[in-house]
Amino acid sequence: MSYISLSDNDLKEMLTAIGITSIKELFNSIPADIKLNRDLNVPGPLTEVEVVAYFENLANKNLSLDVLSFLGAGAYSHVIPSVVDYLSQRGEFVSPYTPYQPEISQGTLQTAFEFQTLICQLTGLDIANASLYDGASGAAEAVLMAHRLRRRPKILVARSLHPQYRETIRTYVNNLHLNIIEIGYDESGCIDLEKLKGSMDEETSAVVFQSPNFFGSIEDIQKISEMAHQYSALSTAVIAEPVSLGILEAPGILGADIVTGEAQSFGIPLSFGGPYLGFMSCRKEFIRQFPGRIVGETHDVEGKRGYVLTLSTREQHIRRERATSNICTNQALCALRATMFLETLGQEGFRELAWQNLQKAHYAKGQLSQIKGISLKFNGNIFNEFVCEFPKPWEEIESILLEKKIIIGYGLENEFPELKNCAVICVTETHKKEDIDKLAAVLKEIT
Amino acid sequence: MSYISLSDNDLKEMLTAIGITSIKELFNSIPADIKLNRDLNVPGPLTEVEVVAYFENLANKNLSLDVLSFLGAGAYSHVIPSVVDYLSQRGEFVSPYTPYQPEISQGTLQTAFEFQTLICQLTGLDIANASLYDGASGAAEAVLMAHRLRRRPKILVARSLHPQYRETIRTYVNNLHLNIIEIGYDESGCIDLEKLKGSMDEETSAVVFQSPNFFGSIEDIQKISEMAHQYSALSTAVIAEPVSLGILEAPGILGADIVTGEAQSFGIPLSFGGPYLGFMSCRKEFIRQFPGRIVGETHDVEGKRGYVLTLSTREQHIRRERATSNICTNQALCALRATMFLETLGQEGFRELAWQNLQKAHYAKGQLSQIKGISLKFNGNIFNEFVCEFPKPWEEIESILLEKKIIIGYGLENEFPELKNCAVICVTETHKKEDIDKLAAVLKEIT
Amino acid sequence: MIREPLIFEISGEGKRGFRLPPLDIPVTINLLNEVPTREKVDGFPQVSETEIVRHFTRLSQTNYCVDIGFYPLGSCTMKYNPKINEKVAAMDSFVRTHPSVPLKFSQGNLEILKTTEELLSEITGMDAFTLQPAAGAQGELVGMLLIRAYLEDLGNPRKIVLIPDSAHGTNPSSAHLSGYTVQEIKSNERGTVDVNDLARMMSEDVAALMITNPNTLGIFEDEIKKIAGIVHSKGGLVYMDGANMNALVGHCRPGDMDVDVIHLNLHKTFSTPHGGGGPGSGPVGIKSILEPYLPVPLIERHGEGLHLNFNPSKKTIGRIRGFYGNFLVIVKALTYILSLGPQGLSEVAEIAVLNANYIRKNLEKDYHLKYDSPTLHECVFSDKFQKEHGVLNIDIAKRLIDFGMHPPTMSFPLIVHGALMVEPTETESKRDLDMFIAAMKTIAIEAKENPEVIKSAPHGSYVRRLDETKAARQPVLKWTPERTD
Amino acid sequence: MIREPLIFEISGEGKRGFRLPPLDIPVTINLLNEVPTREKVDGFPQVSETEIVRHFTRLSQTNYCVDIGFYPLGSCTMKYNPKINEKVAAMDSFVRTHPSVPLKFSQGNLEILKTTEELLSEITGMDAFTLQPAAGAQGELVGMLLIRAYLEDLGNPRKIVLIPDSAHGTNPSSAHLSGYTVQEIKSNERGTVDVNDLARMMSEDVAALMITNPNTLGIFEDEIKKIAGIVHSKGGLVYMDGANMNALVGHCRPGDMDVDVIHLNLHKTFSTPHGGGGPGSGPVGIKSILEPYLPVPLIERHGEGLHLNFNPSKKTIGRIRGFYGNFLVIVKALTYILSLGPQGLSEVAEIAVLNANYIRKNLEKDYHLKYDSPTLHECVFSDKFQKEHGVLNIDIAKRLIDFGMHPPTMSFPLIVHGALMVEPTETESKRDLDMFIAAMKTIAIEAKENPEVIKSAPHGSYVRRLDETKAARQPVLKWTPERTD
Ligand SMILES: Cc1ncc(COP(=O)(O)O)c(C=O)c1O
Ligand SMILES: Cc1ncc(COP(=O)(O)O)c(C=O)c1O
Secondary structure, three states: OOOOOOOHHHHHHHHHHHOOOOHHHHHOOOOHHHEOOOOOOOOOOOOHHHHHHHHHHHHHHOOOOOOEEOOOOOOOOOOOOHHHHHHHOOHHHHOOOOOOOHHHEHHHHHHHHHHHHHHHHHHOOOEEOOOEOOHHHHHHHHHHHHHHHHOOOEEEEEOOOOHHHHHHHHHHHHHHOOEEEEEOEOOOOOEOHHHHHHHOOOOEEEEEEEOOOOOOEOOOHHHHHHHHHHOOOEEEEEEOOHHHHHOEOOOOOOOOOEEEEEOOOOOOOOHHHOOOOEEEEEOHHHHHHOOOOEEEEEEEOOOOEEEEEEOHHHOHHHHHHHOOOOOOOOOHHHHHHHHHHHHHHHHHHHHHHHHHHHHHHHHHHHHHHOOOOOEEOOOOOEOOEEEEEOOOOHHHHHHHHHHOOEEOOEEOOOOOOOOOOEEEEEOOOOOOHHHHHHHHHHHHHHO | OOOOOOOHHHHHHHHHHHOOOOHHHHHOOOOHHHEOOOOOOOOOOOOHHHHHHHHHHHHHHOOOOOOEEOOOOOOOOOOOOHHHHHHHOOHHHHOOOOOOOHHHEHHHHHHHHHHHHHHHHHHOOOEEOOOEOOHHHHHHHHHHHHHHHHOOOEEEEEOOOOHHHHHHHHHHHHHHOOEEEEEOEOOOOOEOHHHHHHHOOOOEEEEEEEOOOOOOEOOOHHHHHHHHHHOOOEEEEEEOOHHHHHOEOOOOOOOOOEEEEEOOOOOOOOHHHOOOOEEEEEOHHHHHHOOOOEEEEEEEOOOOEEEEEEOHHHOHHHHHHHOOOOOOOOOHHHHHHHHHHHHHHHHHHHHHHHHHHHHHHHHHHHHHHOOOOOEEOOOOOEOOEEEEEOOOOHHHHHHHHHHOOEEOOEEOOOOOOOOOOEEEEEOOOOOOHHHHHHHHHHHHHHO | OOOOOOHHHHOOOOOOOOOOOOOOOOOOOOOOOOOOEOOOOOOOOOOOHHHHHHHHHHHHHOEOOOOOOOOOEOOOOOOOOOHHHHHHHOOHHHHHOOOOOOHHHOHHHHHHHHHHHHHHHHHHOOOEEEOOOOOHHHHHHHHHHHHHHHHHHOOOOOOEEEEEOOOOOHHHHHHHHOOOEEEEEOEOOOOOEOHHHHHHHOOOOEEEEEEEOOOOOOOOOOOHHHHHHHHHHOOOEEEEEHHHHHHOOOOEOHHHHOOOEEEOOOOOOOOOOOOOOOOOOOOEEEOHHHHHHOOOOEEEEEOOEEEEEOOOOOOOOOOOOOOOOOHHHHHHHHHHHHHHHHHHHHHHHHHHHHHHHHHHHHHOOOOEEOOOOOOOOOEEEEOHHHHOOOOOHHHHHHHHHHOOOOOOEOOOOOOOOOEEEEOOOOOOOHHHHHHHHHHHHHHHHHHHHOHHHHHOOOOOOOOOOEOHHHHHHOOOOOOOOOOOO | OOOOOOHHHHOOOOOOOOOOOOOOOOOOOOOOOOOOEOOOOOOOOOOOHHHHHHHHHHHHHOEOOOOOOOOOEOOOOOOOOOHHHHHHHOOHHHHHOOOOOOHHHOHHHHHHHHHHHHHHHHHHOOOEEEOOOOOHHHHHHHHHHHHHHHHHHOOOOOOEEEEEOOOOOHHHHHHHHOOOEEEEEOEOOOOOEOHHHHHHHOOOOEEEEEEEOOOOOOOOOOOHHHHHHHHHHOOOEEEEEHHHHHHOOOOEOHHHHOOOEEEOOOOOOOOOOOOOOOOOOOOEEEOHHHHHHOOOOEEEEEOOEEEEEOOOOOOOOOOOOOOOOOHHHHHHHHHHHHHHHHHHHHHHHHHHHHHHHHHHHHHOOOOEEOOOOOOOOOEEEEOHHHHOOOOOHHHHHHHHHHOOOOOOEOOOOOOOOOEEEEOOOOOOOHHHHHHHHHHHHHHHHHHHHOHHHHHOOOOOOOOOOEOHHHHHHOOOOOOOOOOOO
16 A cells, blocks of 8 residues: 555656656665665555454454453553543544644644643642653653752662663663662552651752552652752652542642653553653743643734643753753643543542542452462552562462463562562452452462 | 533523523423333443443354355445545534535535435436435335336336345335336346346336346346336336446446445445445436435535535425425435545546456356356356355255354345255455355365 | 545546455456446546545534534434444444344344334333334334334225424325325414314324424423324324434333324434434334334344344335344444433433523523423524514524534424524533523624624635525536536 | 633533443442542543533644645654554554563564564664654664763763754754763755764764754755764764655665664654654664663564563663553554555655655745755755745744645754745645645745735634744643633
């Protein structure tokens, strides 16, 4: 299949108009010695029927049907209202570029403005951007921003922050030669507040922590922020499961200065890890150091309200090497989906969603913790994830459950050698009581 | 789920504005003795998640996956370009009413005008309407129209016309007390021209035949039309598989006066039988008796081209009991899909489609006819269907093949007792060589 | 705004919008030697996929629709079409089933059909349903044929069908198609059927009364039982046009009003989208006396399974279409019924009636209301006040377009001259209702102060007022290559 | 036209757009006793599903997009996005796989990723690819971090990155983020890298040259091998910004030009839609010397199966994001590559270049072209002629909107003042090109005869020219309940 729209005749007329006899002539500026004088070694062309068959074949290799999964750990299975798919696939949303021409991009821009508003409402902070790549790179951008704001060499990072986010931060800041100090966790699964206190000082730009954290435990944002503020370090909260914000107090209200995270939970399918949706918000005094596109409200020459990309003097296309971030293309369509998701659920629906996650996860936690041999690794408060320790090697547990068509959770020992035979189990509103009971029943049998 | 858009407060304000205290008061005009004083005994309400689960469960009961089917007989499996689904589901096409207000319905109207043009090009006739319910009711409307035009009591109907179409004609004209005479078929599977000739006379309004007919045989439209015209009866061709028109001469060119049929083949999925797409075209002198909506071109007050529903003095909302048909809502969205389908395939693609059907069906016919015990029932020219006679009882053949996950075709003996152990087999571009070879191999084994 | 050409006008040799996989069998030549064939379909366009997508995306944007805004087209019940309906109806298994598969391959589909029949029976209080009719008008035809078959069976199909003068055009048309002569019954000053007139006209020549309830004025025929009694007493049957069922659902049932036959429009009351003119679905509900006459095939429960009965009784009116009905439309309607449940369904009628009365209350001083009877889900204003300034209902309609709204129905009821039939439905927000009311009030003022602005409307649409007379007088019904435009 | 409110402005207590199934477990109260909670998210809207659908349908129609028309936004390669890509990427199995499933549950997905890596290597002539970067800019960062890691490994990461003055803004920004100081190289009068300037600036402090080829003027850097030679001779590496790969695909390969690292934009060359600003995908291709540094995880073939290697070598730059890349975007790009095949891909470049040259030829008398070198897939005009009449590139851009077209790029290259960078892409019809040419010619005439109509443009859009200065000076970045508007 080719997507060319020229007829045979058009082609001839255009060559004549240009004054050439063959398209090849237009490539004369490419030196002969670097021209590729053969066809690319690429399969195809495939027609629609063939390409669909090709991918159906691959899809079948995924074997993922009918499995009952309790995987979370940074990617969450939530309900998606039918209107989100229906509306977000409209060509007018899918096929424009970044809204450089606001007069013909109000759909994208107004939606982004609504997204920013929703993120501020969720996080309790003043300003939000129009999206970042994902939670991990968002965390890295937050560290860079905090460092630009405070210019101090020390960054405290909770070990209970998603390991991929920690690694990404490390990659992004590697050449800044910062002193990244990892702060462990205590028996609640939360950041070790004593250790945090001990590490915090005038050299510290920020403390970065996740809540609910990678183990599912809810951090004490207030305490952490107080400790940070004592040295005017920035309290940087990462939210990987923002459905929790339907029931947990806004981090900004509790003292966080920067809130960043992953909003995949908001209407973005699991998609084997991407595209997802990074978001970030902060206090308004940090705006000059804030990364990413921002949409603002203004008026047209007739006084009609409209929206534009604004404060772009922070950005690469104006400021070049002095930009607050190199980001250009972000995750606009994912932000659109998140906006649709949140607005469709609405205040009541979102509250209910959070509440059901909380209830179901606690029900599961209760059921599992009663099973002989299985223990809860941590005693902190949780939202929709928690860590279990199993009496048998994790690999064995995992594979026995797979035979029963259950993916029980995310094994921790690769990334946390100290958490042998432990796994994070995630329960959301998508799990029915019978799913949870089945998990418990199977586990009872095998432990 | 409810789709109400009033807030609690709106409701109060509206009651106040109307001057009542409860909505119930608005129903006072319904006498108490016919009020339903209980809840309807209907399940639900179901949320989206639940309703999807409900229907997935039913979908699974269909057991239709992975079956290799050679069913045609009035409903055909053809490729559907991805753009057809993508574009036809746009809210702007799906959610308007019939275009009574042309100024805000040009999308629907221009598409219908293009549809009419395509149908005229396909059928070789002057005018086409914007759609009818389906092929069967289209055939009935054609008979009614022919009778209005000729006012003669006799209608000759080919026995090789789709039995459902024949039955529908009978139902529609029952109270007109017409003399419906069935004309049999010969060893080619085509209408028995001798018998036709013998039955044709000055009392005949029309001859109605299908080509390719229900057995797949291509009728001699020219001869049939000549016979009809000799008595100025109307040659009425029914096309149930209009993909054939990509390679067969237009019936209008061959003498048909009315061409009607089923355009499900054009981008409409099989859908367990509906919604499908009836179409009709005829010579322009019949326009006053033509049923259904028609779109015409005109101009607006500024001279801009535009489209409107026209010639509505034929229709029920103007002419009431003297209308040419009672049709009101038709199958507009199906016609839109057909328009997209044909325009996407285009002249070349449509020719190729017809050609592949022809080739594959003949390949299959060749393979099957070589199998000992299986014989071709008819020797006529075919397009993509043909009739095989099996050496064993049809039920046995059908069920053995079902075990091999093959639906071999449409068994004829219920509707044609004279065709014992016969079935119509349909082969389209969707069948791969290996599918056909598999059918042949399995049949070889069991016959 | 760029004017969108006809696809034929951008066609060009060599452009392709789609390709089939290459033929995977040996080619045989001369397969159709004796048959007249053609090299290509003359005039068929050749465009690229890019051009197809732009053509239809641009065209789509010239359409107004329910997904865009308020659509108070009376009698059409243009409610919001839930997207979950579309999602369910797009499930592979529903979309891909061939209608002639062996029964065990379609048990799920048959269950959907049977369940819908049963639920519609409960909702309407009828004894049985056929889901076959493709739309309301075909439902009417089926209903009248059932009545005819029943009467014929009793010895005399009779000659006349009585229809109120306020009825929709399909009613007389369908009656005629069923072989009956139509006689009109007058409406009384309340806007309802004149019972005396009816009694006078009712005879043993009359096969049936076709009545719409609430009628097309939105008024409930409160004497319906009396009316039915009169008809029944002379051996006739009562056919109810159920297009206005949105006013009643959950509150009263036609079956309880002594109605013998009813059709519903699933594309009205049951939220399936209208698609710019279909596909719809017009199921017919009946009392048990009519059951032997139902069209074939019947869907029957046999123990665990479901079965299609193609030969239920000699009395059947026969077949009225191919296969079993507009299946995917029925899937959507069932999705809707289950989504709403009993309270949701009854709330539909409540809010539909509330919204209509809110509009009526707000506009009854500005626009003439011929009948002051209480109305349910719609009400019919007229242009009587505005006509004094030379402004007709069509002008008001066109002017509404400038306010971003769809106009009301104007083509009927014929008993209200210059009708503006307004049906807001239950899914509209107060904001939309208020915007409509404000627009109508503005237009009422404009009619006095600046009638020209109304008569030259619409001003802002993709095309302005179109010359419908020219279209009918010099019909151009297809594109031809000779044209230059 | 009705102005679309913010969703917050139509919110109302009691409206619901969605419902969850009821909780099916016993409720436990006081689960979060010690944790600060909230009753609700303040300010969150409450609207119906009807209102959601209308809100976004209406908003969508205020967007211009590729599905609507010509979008010659230079450097952005706004080609048609095939719908089959969307269909494939929407397959259940791709959409629903959790990224952390055991490997045997994702073999199909991994095969897609690996195949795409391999095909991109073949297309670009590079040795290996990582598909992780979420967009071009992240690709640049990864590419520069790879270079840095490599040089560090050799003992010295070096300090400077050279970038031509015509480069896109992300180039210097990414170089900076990777810890380098940026030095600009001048373009010569041909519009290409000044080789002498480069030779002068190249030193053992220079880590890399970031070059775009064809450059942002659309001109092929024909001395690329010489340039690479100069850089390599001092131990530096050559980074190529592959955003303009649409001009080259199938005709020459960066790997054959001695380029060491390249990023591609799948959302440009490989037809994945831009989504109003993403998601994109910016894969990075490398020569084998950089392989030890690739970000984790690597996708590796192990016999029959595929495997994710999270700890390939100590030398890896580490992780640059969560999981494995924008998977669904990659699925779309692979669909595109397979759909086109080798000839189709090479035709892409041919027609893209043809279309651009057709426009150039037709407009070069009307608009100033600073450089007269041959151009490939795009060309950069300027407003020099029009400026004499007070008309700037932005005015021309806004005026184009009135003609129903998207304006060209204006924000760069910085070396052309008042730039109008026009990239038509290969999917456009001659009719669209001709309409654009005609519009531009009309504007050129208007600039002389009626400059005001240009300067006050656009006239017909949903909003007219917006006050961007106000937006930046008095930032309003979210809705708050206090506002009245
Ligand atoms: C009152 C009434 N009856 C019957 C019909 C006919 O229904 P359909 O258009 O589905 O054939 C309509 C539809 O407009 C109607 O409003
Ligand atoms: C030349 C060039 N380089 C890099 C980029 C950045 O790519 P992205 O927007 O995908 O981050 C762009 C995109 O605008 C570009 O045009």
